Amino acid sequence: MDVELNEDQTMLQEMTRRFLEDRSPIAALRRLVDGGEGFDREVWRQAAELGWVALFVPEENGGIAESAQGVADAAIVAEELGRVVFSGPFLSTCVVAFAIAQSGSEAQRAEWLPGLAAGETLASWCFAGPGTKAGVRAGSVSASRRGDGHVLDGIAAYAEYAEAADLLLVTAQGVQGLSQFVLPAGTAGITVEPMDAMDLGRSLARVRFEGVVAGPEALLGDAGKADEAFERQLQAALVLHCAETVGVTDRAFEFTLEWVNERHAFGRPIGSYQALKHRLADHVMQLEGAKAAAAHAARAVQAGAPDAAIAVSVAKSQCGRSATEIIRDCLQMHGGIGLTWEHDIHFYLRRAVSNEMLWGSPAVHHERLSRLAGI
Amino acid sequence: MENTAEAPTGERRTSEHLDTDEQRAFRLKAREYMAANLPPRIPGQPANSFEDLELVALDRQIQKKLYDGGLGGYVGITVPEEYGGLGLDRRFEDIFFEEAEPYRLPWHYGNAVVIVLPCLLAHGTEEQKKKYIPRILSGEHLWAQLLSEPSGGSDLAGVLTRAEKRGDEWVLNGSKVWTSGGHVSDMGLCLARSDPTVRKHAGLTMFLVDMHQPGMSVHPIRLVRGGSDFCQEFLDDVIVPDCDVLGDVNDGWTVARTQLNSERAGMARGWHYGLRRAEASAHIEISRRYARLAEELGVSGDADARQLIGEAIVLDAVYDLTSKRAATGARNGALPPTIGMVTSLLSARTSIDRTALMSALAGPVGVAGSPGGDGPDIGMDRVVTHRIGGGTLEMQLNLVSERHLGLPREPGSDRDVPFNQLRHNATPKLAG
Ligand SMILES: Cc1cc2nc3c(=O)[nH]c(=O)nc-3n(C[C@H](O)[C@H](O)[C@H](O)COP(=O)(O)OP(=O)(O)OC[C@H]3O[C@@H](n4cnc5c(N)ncnc54)[C@H](O)[C@@H]3O)c2cc1C
Numbered sequence: 163m164d165v166e167l168n169e170d171q172t173m174l175q176e177m178t179r180r181f182l183e184d185r186s187p188i189a190a191l192r193r194l195v196d197g198g199e200g201f202d203r204e205v206w207r208q209a210a211e212l213g214w215v216a217l218f219v220p221e222e223n224g225g226i227a228e229s230a231q232g233v234a235d236a237a238i239v240a241e242e243l244g245r246v247v248f249s250g251p252f253l254s255t256c257v258v259a260f261a262i263a264q265s266g267s268e269a270q271r272a273e274w275l276p277g278l279a280a281g282e283t284l285a286s287w288c289f290a291g292p293g294t295k296a297g298v299r300a301g302s303v304s305a306s307r308r309g310d311g312h313v314l315d316g317i318a319a320y321a322e323y324a325e326a327a328d329l330l331l332v333t334a335q336g337v338q339g340l341s342q343f344v345l346p347a348g349t350a351g352i353t354v355e356p357m358d359a360m361d362l363g364r365s366l367a368r369v370r371f372e373g374v375v376a377g378p379e380a381l382l383g384d385a386g387k388a389d390e391a392f393e394r395q396l397q398a399a400l401v402l403h404c405a406e407t408v409g410v411t412d413r414a415f416e417f418t419l420e421w422v423n424e425r426h427a428f429g430r431p432i433g434s435y436q437a438l439k440h441r442l443a444d445h446v447m448q449l450e451g452a453k454a455a456a457a458h459a460a461r462a463v464q465a466g467a468p469d470a471a472i473a474v475s476v477a478k479s480q481c482g483r484s485a486t487e488i489i490r491d492c493l494q495m496h497g498g499i500g501l502t503w504e505h506d507i508h509f510y511l512r513r514a515v516s517n518e519m520l521w522g523s524p525a526v527h528h529e530r531l532s533r534l535a536g537i
Numbered sequence: 538m539e540n541t542a543e544a545p546t547g548e549r550r551t552s553e554h555l556d557t558d559e560q561r562a563f564r565l566k567a568r569e570y571m572a573a574n575l576p577p578r579i580p581g582q583p584a585n586s587f588e589d590l591e592l593v594a595l596d597r598q599i600q601k602k603l604y605d606g607g608l609g610g611y612v613g614i615t616v617p618e619e620y621g622g623l624g625l626d627r628r629f630e631d632i633f634f635e636e637a638e639p640y641r642l643p644w645h646y647g648n649a650v651v652i653v654l655p656c657l658l659a660h661g662t663e664e665q666k667k668k669y670i671p672r673i674l675s676g677e678h679l680w681a682q683l684l685s686e687p688s689g690g691s692d693l694a695g696v697l698t699r700a701e702k703r704g705d706e707w708v709l710n711g712s713k714v715w716t717s718g719g720h721v722s723d724m725g726l727c728l729a730r731s732d733p734t735v736r737k738h739a740g741l742t743m744f745l746v747d748m749h750q751p752g753m754s755v756h757p758i759r760l761v762r763g764g765s766d767f768c769q770e771f772l773d774d775v776i777v778p779d780c781d782v783l784g785d786v787n788d789g790w791t792v793a794r795t796q797l798n799s800e801r802a803g804m805a806r807g808w809h810y811g812l813r814r815a816e817a818s819a820h821i822e823i824s825r826r827y828a829r830l831a832e833e834l835g836v837s838g839d840a841d842a843r844q845l846i847g848e849a850i851v852l853d854a855v856y857d858l859t860s861k862r863a864a865t866g867a868r869n870g871a872l873p874p875t876i877g878m879v880t881s882l883l884s885a886r887t888s889i890d891r892t893a894l895m896s897a898l899a900g901p902v903g904v905a906g907s908p909g910g911d912g913p914d915i916g917m918d919r920v921v922t923h924r925i926g927g928g929t930l931e932m933q934l935n936l937v938s939e940r941h942l943g944l945p946r947e948p949g950s951d952r953d954v955p956f957n958q959l960r961h962n963a964t965p966k967l968a969g
Pocket of ligand 1: 715929
């Protein structure tokens with residue numbers, strides 16, 4: 163995705179690709195889906211050993227953050243995950259680890275980070291409301307003060323891998339502003355209701371909070387002052403999400419290109435017809451745009467650059483829209499086989515369409531950009 | 538492609554801190570000389586407009602001043618000294634453009650420097666290089682490209698203009714069209730058919746043509762917006778001495794390929810050297826135009842308008858980031874050289890899409906307003922924004938799919954047939 167990877171990053175990319183080809187190719191997703199399973203815990207544990215989550219975790223808590231570039235490196239992994247339409251709690255666990263590493267007390271870091279880095283603790287982030295504009299704002303869960311703690315009420319939707327999670331990060335609205343909490347998933351008053359997701363490789367859930375008591379040990383950072391931390395986490399999540407989308411699109415485009423070269427109609431490869439060629443030219447152009455935008459967002463967020471907020475929304479709009487449009491048309495170019503369960507392309511298109519709308523639809527990000535432009 | 542100068546935004550950034558002593562000396566010399574000799578850059582002033590004869594004359598003067606002041610003219614910095622340049626490396630050119638940011642540059646020399654200069658350097662004889670390059674750098678010669686003909690432009694190798702050798706001269710007859718700046722140019726790079734009995738790519742020759750001669754009649758063509766930036770030429774026994782054949786006789790297609798590649802590279806880059814910020818920002822910068830426009834139109838709080846503006850911001854940023862990525866990737870080998878074709882296509886798509894968004898934003902205000910206002914410009918942009926010059930959109934799509942993606946080439950019915958056995962279009966007369 164990025165044309166300026168350093169040596170370590172190129173190695174990380176190659177290692178990740180090899181691991182996934184071996185342990186979690188697209189055929190593995192098909193097996194999981196056919197078997198009615200969500201994801202493979204063993205693969206996740208091995209992946210964690212490779213350091214996927216440890217990128218965000220300081221050495222004293224069992225990670226490698228000091229010798230890595232957290233968000234930028236994780237984006238490299240995310241792109242590879244996209245290429246195989248990986249099913250697993252990568253984004254959610256990484257972002258929760260990132261949040262705890264950034265805002266957690268020493269005790270919180272010591273309690274949670276080693277398990278997250280080792281792949282033993284799975285985590286989910288609960289913040290988005292259930293509506294059409296969900297994805298970039300928190301506030302559907304409320305936090306009210308009680309004694310030295312808080313009580314949480316409300317519903318967070320589209321929470322990734324909440325069903326499997328041991329740990330929930332909750333961003334809630336209080337009177338003064340946003341507050342964040344880390345809670346064991348089994349805390350009284352929390353109910354996880356799985357959603358029916360079109361992306362067969364992604365578990366999504368609605369998480370209901372009913373009078374959930376969060377003691378002071380659960381509060382992450384200061385009460386009512388989590389707005390900036392929320393934005394940083396959102397940016398990190400968007401970077402990983404966009405990088406994944408790029409991987410999904412890149413791979414689908416790749417096998418479609420092979421297909422149009424091989425498949426013949428009227429005595430010539432279908433890829434020799436301008437009607438298809440011209441569309442593929444536009445697609446590679448949009449794909450390059452998505453790669454450029456996603457790579458820039460990764461670098462900007464990693465560096466805390468002044469345009470990071472803009473960069474992630476630009477990337478989200480570009481990656482989301484181009485992925486759906488490109489893969490939808492790639493399916494079209496496959497003809498009848500593209501609509502069969504047996505062909506892989508529907509897994510790619512499901513993820514693309516789903517990614518376009520999750521974490522803020524293009525419309526939500528366009529509105530956000532207008533706001534960031536001071537309009 | 539941006540064609541107007543912008544107001545300088547915010548503080549100027551330079552890479553001054555990276556200068557060596559020699560570079561620093563060059564920078565200070567350029568700074569002082571430009572301050573004393575160059576007119577200011579006026580926001581909204583067109584970069585080029587060949588019908589504005591005063592602006593063309595101004596650019597001739599600017600080019601001459603830059604040359605006389607020892608700055609190598611517009612982009613002569615990296616040109617070898619024996620051809621009138623300064624023989625310095627790219628870093629000095631970057632410094633030049635950083636320092637030139639507050640001033641107008643001679644953008645009418647675009648054809649000469651973006652296209653003709655690389656062709657002369659690649660294919661010219663010593664004599665040609667010594668004769669013509671200094672004249673470009675010193676402002677003496679404006680150049681035109683005489684490629685397209687009334688019978689067709691995309692199929693460039695199908696030109697009909699005939700070149701016949703008589704003694705040690707060539708005699709050219711035919712017509713060229715859509716020649717940007719033809720009426721103000723001193724010289725033209727002209728592709729003509731020297732042998733019609735062989736297949737079409739094999740019978741072409743490229744000529745350096747003096748535009749000021751009796752056989753060359755130049756007629757401006759009236760364009761959609763009313764202006765006349767291009768011309769049609771009728772070549773009626775135009776004379777070219779044998780020493781002004783560029784490249785080999787019947788090998789004009791090789792030169793044409795350099796010409797087309799240079800043109801595409803220029804298009805991908807934004808054409809006018811030094812029009813955009815010298816040192817591109819590492820960050821995404823949102824054009825202030827959108828906030829201003831929303832304010833003027835009174836739609837700042839309107840949900841639909843905010844969507845359109847958000848989309849336009851994405852469009853601009855993606856273009857910018859993609860061209861930077863392509864430049865970096867092509868330089869460090871992470872991307873193939875054909876990536877420039879993708880950027881070029883994106884630049885076309887971006888301007889077309891942006892005009893659509895702006896038109897939707899302005900609604901009826903963009904198509905009719907009080908006399909003198911700038912309302913209808915937004916609607917007119919929808920009428921005139923196309924990719925035709927520099928290779929049509931469809932030709933860009935062919936290039937990206939065939940060269941960049943490696944898809945099979947279009948079957949051509951004309952490739953192995955002698956040119957004089959092919960069917961050609963009639964030659965409509967558009968001007969004159
Ligand atoms: C602003 C501007 C500046 C210009 N400046 C110059 C100049 O300085 N010098 C010069 O010589 N020319 C110049 N041109 C001319 C330009 O290069 C031609 O107009 C262009 O190459 C197209 O040629 P044409 O107009 O003859 O259209 P045609 O080639 O007849 O094309 C007509 C249509 O058919 C399509 N088409 C043609 N072939 C194919 C194909 N193989 N596959 C798919 N579609 C195809 C084209 O895309 C186009 O839509 C300029 C044009 C413009 C607009």
